[in-house]
Amino acid sequence: MNPSLSSQAPAATPPAVTAAADTAKPEAPSGQGFPAPPAGTGGRFARLPLLAGKGFIPIGLFARLPLAMLTVGALTLVTAVTGSYAVGGAAAGAVGIGSALGAPVLGAWADRLGQRPVLLFAAVFNTAAVVALILMAYLVPAGQDLAAALPVLAAAFVAGASCPQVGPLARVRWMALTARSRSGNAEDLDAALSYESTADELTFVLGPALVGILASLIAPWLPLAVAAALTLTLVPAFAVHRTHLAVPLSVRRGRSAPAVADRTAPHDAVATSADSAAGSRTTGSLAMAAVALPFLAMLCMGTFFGSTQTGLSSFSASFATAEVAGLLYAVMGLSSAAAALSVAYWSKRFTFPARWMVSAVLMAGLAVLLLLPESAFPMVLVLLVLGLPVGPLMVTVFAIGGEVAPAGRLGTVMTALASGIVAGTALGSSVAGQLAQHHGYSAAFLVPVCAATALFLLGTAAAVVLRNGKASRRGNGTGGR
Numbered sequence: 001m002n003p004s005l006s007s008q009a010p011a012a013t014p015p016a017v018t019a020a021a022d023t024a025k026p027e028a029p030s031g032q033g034f035p036a037p038p039a040g041t042g043g044r045f046a047r048l049p050l051l052a053g054k055g056f057i058p059i060g061l062f063a064r065l066p067l068a069m070l071t072v073g074a075l076t077l078v079t080a081v082t083g084s085y086a087v088g089g090a091a092a093g094a095v096g097i098g099s100a101l102g103a104p105v106l107g108a109w110a111d112r113l114g115q116r117p118v119l120l121f122a123a124v125f126n127t128a129a130v131v132a133l134i135l136m137a138y139l140v141p142a143g144q145d146l147a148a149a150l151p152v153l154a155a156a157f158v159a160g161a162s163c164p165q166v167g168p169l170a171r172v173r174w175m176a177l178t179a180r181s182r183s184g185n186a187e188d189l190d191a192a193l194s195y196e197s198t199a200d201e202l203t204f205v206l207g208p209a210l211v212g213i214l215a216s217l218i219a220p221w222l223p224l225a226v227a228a229a230l231t232l233t234l235v236p237a238f239a240v241h242r243t244h245l246a247v248p249l250s251v252r253r254g255r256s257a258p259a260v261a262d263r264t265a266p267h268d269a270v271a272t273s274a275d276s277a278a279g280s281r282t283t284g285s286l287a288m289a290a291v292a293l294p295f296l297a298m299l300c301m302g303t304f305f306g307s308t309q310t311g312l313s314s315f316s317a318s319f320a321t322a323e324v325a326g327l328l329y330a331v332m333g334l335s336s337a338a339a340a341l342s343v344a345y346w347s348k349r350f351t352f353p354a355r356w357m358v359s360a361v362l363m364a365g366l367a368v369l370l371l372l373p374e375s376a377f378p379m380v381l382v383l384l385v386l387g388l389p390v391g392p393l394m395v396t397v398f399a400i401g402g403e404v405a406p407a408g409r410l411g412t413v414m415t416a417l418a419s420g421i422v423a424g425t426a427l428g429s430s431v432a433g434q435l436a437q438h439h440g441y442s443a444a445f446l447v448p449v450c451a452a453t454a455l456f457l458l459g460t461a462a463a464v465v466l467r468n469g470k471a472s473r474r475g476n477g478t479g480g481r
Contacts, residue, residue: 044191044344051177051188052243059241061199063234064166066126066227068207071095073223074133074156076211078149080220081137087149091137091156093426098160100423106165107415111408115169115247119239122164123231129159130228134221164235168414171196175402175410176246189399191344197394201337205330248408290404291413293462297356297397298417300451300458302424304363304390307432307447308332309425311370312379314441319375331380332387340391352400353463359393360459364452370445393455400462424451 049057074095079088110118133155140152174192211223312328346355366386373379398417405413428447436444 044187045195045341047188048192048195051192052173053241056173056241056243057195059234059238060166060170061203062230063164063238064170064199065203065207065210066231066235067099067163067166068203069211069223069227070099070130070159070163072208072211073215073227074159076215077134077137077220077224078140078152078156080215082140082149084149087140087146087152090146090149090153094153094156095160096422096426098157099163100160100419100426102161102163103165103168103415103419103422104412105161107168107411107413108409110169110172110411110415115172115244115411116239119164119166119169120236122162123235123239126159126162126164126235127228127232129155129162130224130231133159134224137221164231165415165418166235166238167196167200168418169411170238171398171402171414172247172410173243176248177243187344190346190395193395193399194340194343194391197340197343197391197398198337200394201333201340201391205333205337209330247411290462290465291401291406293458293465294397294401294404294413295416295420297455297458297462298420299424299427300454301390301394301397302421302426303428303431304367304424304448304451304455305421306425306428306430307444307451308367308370308428310429310432310436311441311444311448314436314444315373315379316376318441328376328379328383332383332390335384335387336391336394337387338391339388340395343392343395346392352396352403353459353466355392355396356400356459356462357456359389359396360452360456362389363393364449364456367445367449367452370448371442400466404466 071092075088075092077088078084078091082088106118106122133152136152136155140149146153171193174196175189178188178192210226214222214226309329316328343355363386366382366389369382369386370379373382398414401413401417402410428451432444432447435447
């Protein structure tokens with residue numbers, strides 16, 4: 001589903017794709033048993049089970065839980081077994097790097113081969129990789145020697161790279177399902193993406209909490225074992241759910257021979273051909289920028305998350321223990337999830353670029369408040385308010401990413417955006433950790449302020465690029481709205 005930039009009404013094609021790509025875009029399969037509910041059927045969120053089926057929402061929610069458990073689970077297990085925070089942190093970092101690199105690859109395969117075979121393969125392979133990670137962790141000698149930990153780091157990297165990308169691929173399915181609706185599909189997509197961001201927030205709060213409970217009460221290897229079991233059972237259920245039939249496959253186009261200008265052709269015809277080629281190059285550049293900006297935004301969003309969590313660890317250690325940071329961070333996650341749900345009811349006059357910039361400005365301004373509290377309760381209040389613009393901004397960036405994705409590459413773009421969050425989280429944690437170590441938690445909290453400011457600048461650039469892309473399509477006669 002590709003809402004219009006100005007009104008967010010449904011559009012037939014992504015705005016940043018050239019006319020040639022538009023003509024090659026495969027149509028969604030028809031007759032697969034996805035009747036669109038009529039407009040006015042229930043509330044915004046009540047329509048979602050009517051679109052996808054009642055089982056899709058709970059399966060999609062819990063099938064993404066292993067990803068939320070994997071990084072913290074690796075950190076907990078390896079630290080407990082080796083007695084080294086350095087080795088444990090390196091294992092968690094390897095999971096993050098693997099996920100950031102592997103997610104777009106899995107997304108590209110899903111675009112090419114279909115979601116079902118890719119998810120089924122990833123479920124089995126990732127389960128084996130997580131089991132290997134558990135075994136390798138117990139083979140690593142205790143101590144702080146990273147060189148001796150290379151086997152466990154390699155296993156952690158493979159586990160992260162092969163982790164099924166349920167959340168991004170669920171968004172792809174929602175976009176395909178809402179595109180089928182002839183009425184109310186803009187509202188349906190807003191509701192679906194709002195729900196998906198809320199589901200992400202909830203699982204990334206529940207996942208680490210579940211790891212802490214299982215590891216502390218039973219055994220440090222149990223959280224990863226549970227994650228592997230969930231992957232092996234729930235991801236295949238998500239893979240074979242009938243909603244995968246709604247997603248069209250990308251079609252490889254054969255390369256046509258380059259056109260050669262006929263020397264006897266009229267000069268005007270040659271000039272027209274040259275102008276068309278120049279227009280195509282311009283549109284292609286705008287298309288690349290339109291896709292790159294949401295990715296950079298998610299990189300900044302991840303930096304915001306990672307640096308905030310690291311800063312909270314340093315902050316909480318000053319009056320309690322660093323573990324309290326997880327509870328504090330959960331406060332921001334809950335308010336962010338609640339705010340994400342509200343996006344389904346926002347006015348369509350509040351366009352995507354405007355939502356992006358307003359949310360980023362609020363994030364930057366509210367992030368400054370992180371510098372003020374000196375105890376837990378004031379920090380809880382700050383985090384509760386700070387989370388309010390976070391969820392809506394994530395919904396908006398994912399929506400724009402889906403809007404500008406090239407034909408047949410929606411899964412690639414969605415997984416790339418998710419990998420941007422993972423990579424940014426690692427970056428933010430690293431930078432904020434260095435600042436907290438040498439200058440205290442106040443210096444660490446400057447990183448989320450800078451990340452939110454960068455998000456605003458990217459939103460401004462996105463508004464310009466998307467507007468120019470729209471004007472370019474009109475000038476080239478490709479019909480943008």
